[in-house]
Each structure stands twice: as C-alpha cells, then as structure tokens.
Amino acid sequence: MTEEKKLQNSEKIAGLNSEELFSSGHRACAGCGEALTLRHIMKAAGRNAIVVAATGCMEVVSTPFPQTAWGVPFIHVAFENIAAVASGIDSALKMQKKRQEINLLAIGGDGSSFDIGFGSLSGALERGHKFTYVCTDTEVYSNTGAQRSGATPFLANTTTSPAGKKIHGKIEPKKPLPLIVASHGIKYVATVSIANFFDLQNKMHKALAIDGPSFVIAYCPCPIGWQHDNSQTINLARLAVQTRVFPLYEIENGVLTFSQKIDEPKPLKDYFQLQGRFKHLSEEEIVQAQAYVNARYEFLLGIEGKKSFDVLY
Amino acid sequence: MKKIEESSIAVAIGAKLARVQVCPMYPITPSTHIQEQIAEFINNGELEAELINVESEHSALSACIGAAAAGSRAFTATSSQGFALMFEVLPITSGLRLPIVMAVANRSLSAPINIWNDHSDAVSARDQGWIQLYVESGQEALDATIQAFKIAEDKKVQLPVMVNLDGFSLTHVFEEIDIPEEKQVDSFLPAYKPEHFLDIKNPKTFGPIAFPDSFMEFKKMQQEAMLESLEIIKKTNSDFAKKFGRSYGNGLIELYRMNDAKFAVIAMGTACGTARVVVDELRAKGKKVGLIKLRCLRPMPVKDLQNATKNLKALAVIDRHVSLGFEGPLFSDLKSIAKENLKIIDFIAGLGGRDVSMKHIHRVFEEIQKAKPKGSWLL
Ligand SMILES: Cc1ncc(C[n+]2csc(CCOP(=O)(O)OP(=O)(O)O)c2C)c(N)n1
Numbered sequence: 092m093t094e095e096k097k098l099q100n101s102e103k104i105a106g107l108n109s110e111e112l113f114s115s116g117h118r119a120c121a122g123c124g125e126a127l128t129l130r131h132i133m134k135a136a137g138r139n140a141i142v143v144a145a146t147g148c149m150e151v152v153s154t155p156f157p158q159t160a161w162g163v164p165f166i167h168v169a170f171e172n173i174a175a176v177a178s179g180i181d182s183a184l185k186m187q188k189k190r191q192e193i194n195l196l197a198i199g200g201d202g203s204s205f206d207i208g209f210g211s212l213s214g215a216l217e218r219g220h221k222f223t224y225v226c227t228d229t230e231v232y233s234n235t236g237a238q239r240s241g242a243t244p245f246l247a248n249t250t251t252s253p254a255g256k257k258i259h260g261k262i263e264p265k266k267p268l269p270l271i272v273a274s275h276g277i278k279y280v281a282t283v284s285i286a287n288f289f290d291l292q293n294k295m296h297k298a299l300a301i302d303g304p305s306f307v308i309a310y311c312p313c314p315i316g317w318q319h320d321n322s323q324t325i326n327l328a329r330l331a332v333q334t335r336v337f338p339l340y341e342i343e344n345g346v347l348t349f350s351q352k353i354d355e356p357k358p359l360k361d362y363f364q365l366q367g368r369f370k371h372l373s374e375e376e377i378v379q380a381q382a383y384v385n386a387r388y389e390f391l392l393g394i395e396g397k398k399s400f401d402v403l404y
Numbered sequence: 405m406k407k408i409e410e411s412s413i414a415v416a417i418g419a420k421l422a423r424v425q426v427c428p429m430y431p432i433t434p435s436t437h438i439q440e441q442i443a444e445f446i447n448n449g450e451l452e453a454e455l456i457n458v459e460s461e462h463s464a465l466s467a468c469i470g471a472a473a474a475g476s477r478a479f480t481a482t483s484s485q486g487f488a489l490m491f492e493v494l495p496i497t498s499g500l501r502l503p504i505v506m507a508v509a510n511r512s513l514s515a516p517i518n519i520w521n522d523h524s525d526a527v528s529a530r531d532q533g534w535i536q537l538y539v540e541s542g543q544e545a546l547d548a549t550i551q552a553f554k555i556a557e558d559k560k561v562q563l564p565v566m567v568n569l570d571g572f573s574l575t576h577v578f579e580e581i582d583i584p585e586e587k588q589v590d591s592f593l594p595a596y597k598p599e600h601f602l603d604i605k606n607p608k609t610f611g612p613i614a615f616p617d618s619f620m621e622f623k624k625m626q627q628e629a630m631l632e633s634l635e636i637i638k639k640t641n642s643d644f645a646k647k648f649g650r651s652y653g654n655g656l657i658e659l660y661r662m663n664d665a666k667f668a669v670i671a672m673g674t675a676c677g678t679a680r681v682v683v684d685e686l687r688a689k690g691k692k693v694g695l696i697k698l699r700c701l702r703p704m705p706v707k708d709l710q711n712a713t714k715n716l717k718a719l720a721v722i723d724r725h726v727s728l729g730f731e732g733p734l735f736s737d738l739k740s741i742a743k744e745n746l747k748i749i750d751f752i753a754g755l756g757g758r759d760v761s762m763k764h765i766h767r768v769f770e771e772i773q774k775a776k777p778k779g780s781w782l783l
Pocket residue numbers: 125146147148149170171199200201202203204229231232233234235240
C-alpha cells in the first residue's frame with residue numbers, strides 16, 4: 092500500500108473528511124504547524140463553511156492572487172478585526188435566513204488574537220455571535236519576522252525580545268487567553284494540538300455545533316520563529332502537551348475538563364532543547380520557566396470539574 | 405408626507421427607506437442621533453435589520469464589510485475620532501469594492517478636542533476610494549442616503565459612498581422634510597442582489613494578497629470605476645428628480661446664480677446655505693456674483709467645474725480643512741482644474757465649529773473683487 096493510500100484509509104477509519112478544503116500548493120514553510128492545523132480544521136468545518144482570516148502567515152501563504160488554497164468562501168480584511176467581520180457575516184446570514192446551514196469560522200494568529208484584535212474578539216464574544224474563533228498560536232508574530240506577542244512564553248528569544256547580555260528574552264509570561272475568553276461566559280472553549288488529530292477533530296465538531304460563540308486555540312510550532320528543525324514540528328506539539336506547557340482541555344458550559352491528564356510530565360528541558368529560541372537559557376532560568384508551567388497547570392487542576400466560569404453567564 | 409424633522413433623523417429615515425439589512429453602530433457626537441434612531445427603528449420592528457452594537461468604529465466598518473461581503477445591504481454612521489479610528493478600513497472597503505454607505509457627521513479632529521463641525525475628518529480621507537457626497541439640508545441628507553445606495557450598488561461602480569453632513573450645524577437642525585413613500589423608494593432602489601458574495605455554492609476568495617505584478621491593475625480598476633461613477637451620480641440625481649421631483653444641481657455640483665457671474669465662491673455643506681443669502685444680497689445691488697456648491701468631492705467633477713468657472717474673473721474657495729504645512733485641499737484641487745488665468749483665492753474657514761457667517765462671505769466677495777486679492781483665515 093502506498094503511503095497516500097494508507098493515510099486515506101486511516102482517515103476513513105476515523106471518519107475524517109477526506110476533502111482538502113485548505114489544499115496543498117500554498118506557500119507555507121515546510122513543517123509549518125499553522126498550515127497543518129488549518130488543513131485539519133477545515134476537514135471538520137466541511138464545505139458549508141465561510142472563513143474570515145486575519146492578516147498573518149496563513150492569509151499570505153494561502154491567497155497569492157490569482158491563486159487560492161481555499162475550497163470554501165474566504166475573506167481577508169485586516170489584522171485586528173476578524174471577529175468584527177465575522178459579526179457582520181453572522182448578522183447578514185441571519186437576515187438572509189441562512190444562519191443554521193453555515194459554519195462560520197474566524198481564524199487568526201496569536202498576534203491577531205492575543206494583542207491587536209483582542210478588543211474585537213472580546214466584543215464579538217460579548218454580543219454572542221454564532222461563530223467559531225480559531226486562534227492558531229505560533230507564540231510569535233511569524234509573518235513579520237518572529238517578533239514577540241502576548242502569547243510568547245517567558246524567556247523566549249524573539250526579534251523584539253532578544254536574548255541580550257542584560258535581558259534574556261521575554262520577561263513576561265504568556266497571557267492566559269483561553270481562560271480570559273472563558274470568562275466571557277461562552278459555552279465552549281478548547282485547546283487543541285496538531286499532534287492529537289482526532290481530539291482536534293472532535294473538539295472542532297463540538298465548537299461548530301454551539302449556537303453562539305465558541306473558541307478553539309491550536310498550538311502551532313513555527314520552525315522559522317522557534318528555530319527548530321522542520322521535521323520536529325509534530326514532535327514539539329506533542330512535547331508541549333507532555334511537558335504541561337500546552338495542556339489539552341475543554342471548558343464546556345463553564346466547566347473545565349482535561350482531555351489528557353499529564354500525571355508524569357516530561358522535563359521542560361526535553362522540549363526546550365529542540366528550539367533555538369530557548370537555547371540561551373541557563374539551568375536557573377529553566378527552573379524559573381518550569382515554575383510558571385507548574386503554577387499554571389496547578390491552577391487548571393484547581394478548577395477542573397468545578398463550576399467555574401458558568402456563573403458568569 | 406411632510407414632517408418637521410432633525411437632519412440626523414432624516415438620514416436614519418433614508419437608511420430605513422433604503423431597507424438596510426445590517427447596521428453596525430458605535431456612538432460619537434455629533435452622529436449619535438443617527439445611530440440611536442436606527443436602533444429605535446429596529447427595536448420597534450419598523451426596520452427589519454440586524455443592529456450590531458460593536459465595540460469600536462474600526463469594528464463598525466469591519467462588520468459592514470462582513471455583512472456586505474455576505475450579500476446584505478450595510479450602513480453605519482460616524483464622526484471625527486471614530487472616523488479616524490476607521491481609517492485603516494476605509495481603503496479596504498473600497499479595495500474590496502463593497503457598496504457600503506456611511507453617513508459622516510463632519511467634525512474636527514483632536515487635539516485640542518472639539519466636537520464641532522469642520523471637514524477635516526472626511527476630507528483627509530479623500531484619497532481612499534470612497535465616493536464623497538456633501539449635503540446642505542436635512543432633505544438632501546435623506547435623499548442622498550437613498551441615492552448613495554443606488555450609486556454604490558451600480559454594477560459599473562461597486563464602491564462605498566460617504567454621505568457627509570455638517571456636525572451640529574446640519575445634524576441637529578430641524579426643518580420641514582418631505583418623506584418619500586416606501587413603494588416609490590422600493591421601485592427606485594430595488595433589493596440588493598450582488599454578483600459576488602460569500603456563497604457556499606460558489607466559493608470565492610476575497611481580499612487576497614496581490615504582488616507588485618497585479619496590485620497596480622487593481623488600483624487602476626478602482627480609478628476607472630471612480631471616474632465612471634461621475635455619470636452614474638448624475639444619472640441617479642436625474643432619475644431621482646423624475647421620481648421624487650427633487651434634484652441637487654446635476655448631482656455633482658450645483659450652480660447658484662452663476663449664469664453671468666464674474667466672481668464666485670465654491671463651498672461644500674452648510675456654508676453653501678449662507679453663501680446663497682449673501683449672493684442674493686449682492687445680486688440685489690447689481691453685483692455679478694454666484695455660488696458653486698460642490699456636492700461631490702470624490703470623484704472630482706473636473707469637466708463640470710471647468711465649465712462652471714470658465715467665464716469667472718476670480719473664484720474664492722472656502723476650505724473647512726487645512727492641509728497643515730500647505731494650504732486648503734479644495735484650493736489645491738481647484739488650482740489644478742480651473743483655467744490658468746483665473747484668480748483663485750483660498751479662505752480657511754469654520755474650523756472646529758467657528759461660524760462661517762454672512763459677514764465672512766461678504767468679506768470674501770469684497771476681497772476677490774480687488775485687483776490683488778489675498779487669501780486668509782476667516783477667524
Ligand atoms: C494594523 C497592522 N499592524 C501591523 C501589521 C503587520 N503585521 C502583519 S501580520 C503581523 C503578525 C502576525 O502575527 P500572528 O497574528 O501571530 O500571525 P502569524 O503570522 O504568526 O501566523 C503583523 C505584525 C498589520 N498588517 N496591520
């Protein structure tokens with residue numbers, strides 16, 4: 092059996108949509124975690140979808156005029172307003188009585204979602220539009236040359252938080268966006284990773300079925316920004332889960348459940364050593380970074396299974 | 405039906421008669437009455453549309469883009485700082501060729517912060533590919549809102565239109581307004597049926613990245629559409645006149661007592677009303693003076709202006725905005741349009757709500773009749 096056949100069969104077994112609605116031929120770098128994520132997200136979204144994408148790597152690599160990688164209606168407007176554009180589409184579809192038949196997705200990078208488009212995201216969540224917001228998190232502004240974003244982790248070396256002699260990378264921790272989003276009292280928030288394809292599919296289906304806003308954040312290694320070998324993209328996505336750096340969970344109706352509990356986490360070092368962005372760290376700094384990871388995971392353990400966010404709506 | 409109404413309300417009535425379907429709104433003085441009235445219409449069930457109370461003007465125009473791209477008629481209103489916050493989205497709207505209509509209650513830009521009228525918000529965006537209409541009365545504001553959709557949605561145009569009305573000095577003024585019949589408006593402006601929209605049966609990509617080998621072609625097409633819209637604006641004005649019995653010059657400019665005029669003033673918006681009275685007073689004394697009301701700033705009605713100014717000795721330009729470090733922008737435009745030997749004199753007036761009074765306009769006419777007239781700021 093050819094590799095391609097094998098893949099097709101395994102997809103069928105899992106009930107995966109074999110259609111490619113984010114097709115190959117786009118111009119993303121080899122080993123791009125974001126492009127892989129979009130491919131799989133679109134399998135869940137299917138043909139009856141409309142996509143709004145933010146300025147960033149994915150929009151740039153997928154729509155070089157006159158070509159397009161998109162098999163569904165697609166619109167790019169700007170960097171910070173996908174949630175607002177989606178709001179307009181949601182309202183128009185409602186007026187046209189077509190709302191129920193269409194999966195509306197707003198897809199933005201971490202820069203778009205954590206930083207410049209945060210107000211637009213928050214506004215659309217508060218207004219309760221029916222759409223699924225997907226944040227493809229590369230932990231850096233990949234498109235403009237790997238500058239720091241609110242999603243960049245503590246001590247990472249980026250082009251605007253360089254590992255200098257005096258200051259060793261980003262001195263702030265990552266903004267806890269999924270929890271902030273959950274605080275809006277929306278019905279569905281999930282974290283996904285391309286290393287866990289089926290989990291990603293299931294969560295996307297759940298997100299798309301919500302009659303209101305839903306939010307999915309995908310962990311997307313970027314070989315250029317993270318300075319890792321492009322063969323290591325899936326491995327890093329998996330290690331991020333196994334080290335508790337990027338825990339997989341869902342917050343449904345305000346209650347958090349882990350999709351995969353990591354009882355015996357791998358040491359952070361295993362994950363760090365594959366990436367140029369952390370290579371400047373001393374042992375002591377790795378211990379400091381580990382403390383952040385532990386504290387955040389413990390916070391999640393603390394709210395797991397409890398009515399935490401549902402009181403907010 | 406005739407009714408005493410505020411001009412802001414007239415705009416909202418115009419939008420309602422145009423059967424707008426999605427209205428993303430964010431309040432800012434002096435455009436708030438438009439937004440509030442639209443909200444009332446929708447919440448009272450008088451207008452079947454979706455109101456989106458967005459969290460910023462940037463999002464207001466962005467949501468209009470989403471709605472229009474999805475195939476619905478979209479409308480918003482703003483002013484000043486809100487307009488400035490939208491600026492990024494202005495050229496995107498026109499570049500995407502979406503027929504969105506926006507009412508702009510013209511107001512100064514901060515600092516110092518000031519809520520009153522001048523044209524610095526809209527005029528500083530004159531190069532962003534929007535058709536810009538400037539109106540003089542509440543009636544015209546209503547009529548222009550309906551006309552704006554007709555122009556914007558014309559297959560040859562496919563561009564957004566701004567309906568500019570002076571903040572306070574028009575938005576908050578009451579006058580008798582003739583409200584057209586719904587049925588008549590429906591036959592003038594049929595339902596919006598776009599050729600290209602976000603259609604799951606026929607997927608298309610909107611807003612791609614264009615490299616240097618295609619970007620200029622996109623801009624050239626926009627320029628051609630802008631220039632073609634000159635005829636469409638005129639035709640819309642005359643079609644409107646046939647149906648409703650009202651017209652505004654030829655739709656692009658209006659000439660007031662210009663037949664044998666040797667000295668004229670050109671202005672936009674409410675200053676035209678004041679200038680009309682001054683022209684009448686001077687005409688009564690036998691002076692050959694007139695007024696050119698510029699209704700459409702972009703696209704620029706070059707031929708009409710050349711014709712209108714060809715027999716003049718001097719022309720005064722009333723600019724309610726200044727290109728700091730240079731001169732009034734309308735003045736710059738007129739210099740490049742009019743015949744070479746025409747004396748054109750610039751008057752910067754009415755910034756931040758300073759009255760453009762009859763006294764000012766008299767002074768302007770006195771000045772331009774001198775042998776060596778000089779421009780000034782009408783303080
Ligand atoms: C208003 C505005 N500011 C800045 C930019 C420049 N810019 C384009 S993409 C980008 C970064 C995108 O980062 P992210 O959202 O994380 O997406 P990625 O490229 O990483 O997928 C920036 C800063 C812009 N296009 N618009």
